[in-house]
Amino acid sequence: xxxxxxxxxxxxxxxxxxxxxxxxxxxxxxxxxxxxxxxxxxxxxxxxxxxxxxxxxxxxxxxxxxxxxxxxxxxxxxxxxxxxxxxxxxxxxxxxxxxxxxxxxxxxxxxxxxxxxxxxxxxxxxxxxxxxxxxxxxxxxxxxxxxxxxxxxxxxxxxxxxxxxxxxxxxxxxxxxxxxxxxxxxxxxxxxxxxxxxxxxxxxxxxxxxxxxxxxxxxxxxxxxxxxxxxxxxxxxxxxxxxxxxxxxxxxxxxxxxxxxxxxxxxxxxxxxxxxxxxxxxxxxxxxxxxxxxxxxxxxxxxxxxxxxxxxxxxxxxxxxxxxxxxxxxxxxxxxxxxxxxxxxxxxxxxxx
Ligand SMILES: C[S@@+](CC[C@H](N)C(=O)[O-])C[C@H]1O[C@@H](n2cnc3c(N)ncnc32)[C@H](O)[C@@H]1O
Numbered sequence: 023x024x025x026x027x028x029x030x031x032x033x034x035x036x037x038x039x040x041x042x043x044x045x046x047x048x049x050x051x052x053x054x055x056x057x058x059x060x061x062x063x064x065x066x067x068x069x070x071x072x073x074x075x076x077x078x079x080x081x082x083x084x085x086x087x088x089x090x091x092x093x094x095x096x097x098x099x100x101x102x103x104x105x106x107x108x109x110x111x112x113x114x115x116x117x118x119x120x121x122x123x124x125x126x127x128x129x130x131x132x133x134x135x136x137x138x139x140x141x142x143x144x145x146x147x148x149x150x151x152x153x154x155x156x157x158x159x160x161x162x163x164x165x166x167x168x169x170x171x172x173x174x175x176x177x178x179x180x181x182x183x184x185x186x187x188x189x190x191x192x193x194x195x196x197x198x199x200x201x202x203x204x205x206x207x208x209x210x211x212x213x214x215x216x217x218x219x220x221x222x223x224x225x226x227x228x229x230x231x232x233x234x235x236x237x238x239x240x241x242x243x244x245x246x247x248x249x250x251x252x253x254x255x256x257x258x259x260x261x262x263x264x265x266x267x268x269x270x271x272x273x274x275x276x277x278x279x280x281x282x283x284x285x286x287x288x289x290x291x292x293x294x295x296x297x298x299x300x301x302x303x304x305x306x307x308x309x310x311x312x313x314x315x316x317x318x319x320x321x322x323x324x325x326x327x328x329x330x331x332x333x334x335x336x337x338x339x340x341x342x343x344x345x346x347x348x349x350x351x352x353x354x355x356x357x358x359x360x361x362x363x364x365x366x367x368x369x370x371x372x373x374x375x
Pocket of ligand 1: 054057058066067095096097098099100101102117118119120122144145146147160161162163172175
């Protein structure tokens with residue numbers, strides 16, 4: 023992604039590009055250092071909803087895997103590669119850029135699968151394979167589906183390594199949004215009223231600022247179903263076999279909700295699903311069992327009241343942040359019935375709560 027404008031002279035542009043390149047490399051280094059740590063892999067393996075969805079998808083589709091070659095993009099501990107061999111894969115290329123790859127080698131040996139799983143310790147963008155593969159498996163999803171921007175690497179791998187009639191596991195991803203009431207929102211503001219009782223000084227003037235602070239931070243949490251105030255609306259869906267890079271680099275969609283009943287809207291929640299062949303779906307919906315992704319909550323600045331059938335419409339744009347492309351810029355525009363449009367912007371970076 024280019025960060026400079028046409029008006030910048032070539033030499034300045036080169037300098038800018040070098041800086042951005044160094045920044046990007048540093049960010050990637052931090053990213054892979056994070057995945058070199060055991061804790062994140064423990065969290066993923068503890069998430070049985072996630073891991074069993076992949077296990078079921080691979081084992082139930084054993085006819086697709088039997089005798090075939092597979093590329094596991096971002097193998098981590100190698101768990102998905104092991105499932106692929108259990109399903110009968112002839113050869114799995116397990117590409118992992120972080121230092122975890124050293125441990126993956128040990129795990130593969132422990133399972134006596136060295137002859138079938140080849141660990142390649144580099145970024146998939148830098149890998150060379152001696153053949154094209156029949157299947158790509160990858161667990162690339164981040165919070166709000168696109169946080170981390172790993173899907174770009176998976177599509178890169180698809181275009182370079184997947185046979186024309188090959189399969190993607192998963193092969194579809196979708197993102198949903200719904201308006202919510204947040205029962206904890208008022209509690210969070212209470213302190214600015216309570217200061218008077220506690221210490222006999224007033225801090226009520228902080229309330230508008232506190233609201234702004236709440237609305238700026240993206241919260242990762244499992245919300246109670248009762249908070250949801252209308253049916254969800256799909257804002258993004260991608261066929262991973264055919265989607266282009268540009269389609270996944272900018273999500274832009276309108277939404278419209280009809281509210282269930284009387285409540286206060288404090289924000290919006292997003293969740294995602296990924297689908298595999300043979301009707302297997304992994305969902306992070308608030309209506310099903312918790313996963314380590316939870317849901318993503320975007321609080322608005324000025325909560326508003328709704329009644330049954332109040333309409334909320336608007337649009338959402340999600341794209342990688344220009345200078346830190348693994349993070350996301352989110353712009354949410356919303357309007358109640360014929361009211362004024364409100365615009366909320368969020369940076370989904372490491373300061374998630
Ligand atoms: C979400 S984890 C999944 C790990 C494992 N497949 C699992 O399901 O438990 C993603 C892994 O992909 C690796 N990864 C991300 N981008 C990569 C890239 N471009 N090339 C190679 N590995 C990558 C990360 O280091 C991380 O270990």
